[in-house]
Amino acid sequence: MPAGTLHVTGPGQLLTAEFFEPCDFIHFHVLSGYLRDRQNAAGVEPTKATSNPNDLIIRDPLADLLGRTLVEDNNTSDECYVDSVGQTLVMHIARMELSPPTTNVLPKWRLKRVQDYVEAHSDKALTLADLAAVAGLSRMYFAGQFRAATGLRPHDYLLHQRIERAKSILLGTDMGLAEVALTVGFQAQSHFSTVFKRLTGQSPARWRLVVRSERQIPAAPVSREEPGRPQSATCSPSWSGV
Template identity: 50%
Template sequence: MFTDMQAHAWADLRAVNRNREAIRATQAFARESRWRQIDRSAETSSEDITISRWEDSRGASSHEATTPEDRYFVGIALKTTRARLTRDRQIVFDGTMPAGTLYVTAPSKPLRAQFESPCAFLHFHISTDHFPAQFPAAEGLNDLVLLRDPLAAELAKALIERGHAADHQFMRCLGQTLAMHLARLEPPRVRVNALPKWRLRRVEQYIADHFDRCISLAELAHVAGLSRMHFAAQFRAATGYRPREYLLNHRIERAKALLATTERPLAEIALAVGFSTQAHFSTVFKRISGQSPARWRLASKGERAEAEAPPQRRAARERDWIASVAA
């Protein structure tokens, strides 16, 4: 027979377990069994907007998927990666995808992706009902790749910050916002030829080798073998960045690697990646990453420590927490 105290403790413990199950049930991100292939439970099948998260830590990976006939597929890159997108042996995209890159595939379209570095994406699976019946931009949305889409980047950031605490209503609201954003996009009337892949790789390699010093536009144009005006336009068409912006983003990515793996002072890291002062480094870092270098370093160490914690230790902490609630 339970005493009154034991009965209350048991009821409290059951309430805790029910709350934890409810949190799991309302996790914002659906599970992907394979790239772009979400587990279609009865619940997710009835939703007009589903958001999933895909991560692959391998240095190289290859995937293929076909968009369902009643959905648009939208991917937003969470980290910079190098990708090659193809369909029927035709190249859709081949190059660097910075964090915040948005790409869209229309319904019933197959797509093959080859990633040449670790990648992380938010995937939006949006019902065609969210687009006008006579959608003028439908053809323009197919295989659309926007290497710089500030709104998409902010929506992804909002979801990631909320994490699994984001409820379905919040998730659906952001998905609807993204759908309206896509419906209002106007395909460019005049297209500038993108910098050819072989020229782009020469420029990217040059930046990788000399990012720690001042690099002028004329210098990069000379590496590409073009005039400054033609190089700047073609480089932006190929990468979504002006040459100066691309260089700054490259420096920040290198700085993140040093912040995460070393204890070097911020001033020393600033100089190592090509900034003349720590103040300028901090300003650019916060503008691109959304956090100061110091806060980013602390967050990175916290994530690494959690990931490296033995499963037994995490399980023990969970048991201790449940026991303390039941006591």
């Protein structure tokens, strides 16, 4: 996003960002209904895009100017000035005549290239730039078209694919959780467990135990030493994270 970009999300909407270079950005948290109140006060009829904004992206010179006065002049500690800037921005958005943005759907052949690439490189730390390059589009165009085609942001799609692959490994092997995490592209077991529980409602270890029990999948046999015959060392499965 270039300087002066406003990104408006609705209540409860998860916001994720990927930074490729140092930048300044400002978050304004606006009470629910405040935008509608400002529209009523200004006598403006709300459009579909401004009555319930969600993922509304606007390039605006006034937003750029107001943001710079906060960042460059170190006015962020002046609460009265910050409130004034926030109110001005909300009123500015309220008075805009906006139409809902339209985004082209990512063509099926580009989508398949991306999906095949993700499947072949699921153990790698893939970025938005990597996937956009595979699709042959800029990051901005790719992200919008991919979401229009799948209903998911590229990052969310990656997480879902990693978790689905992790499920297969958890059911088919006794691989430890830390190794599963690395195998499907997570850098740490803790992050893997957090995402897994968020998407499935259970920790990886608990999910493995419950699903195996429901499907009556036996655990891998445990090797036992016979008297007088040395055996190679074995490691029990890691069940941390329950």
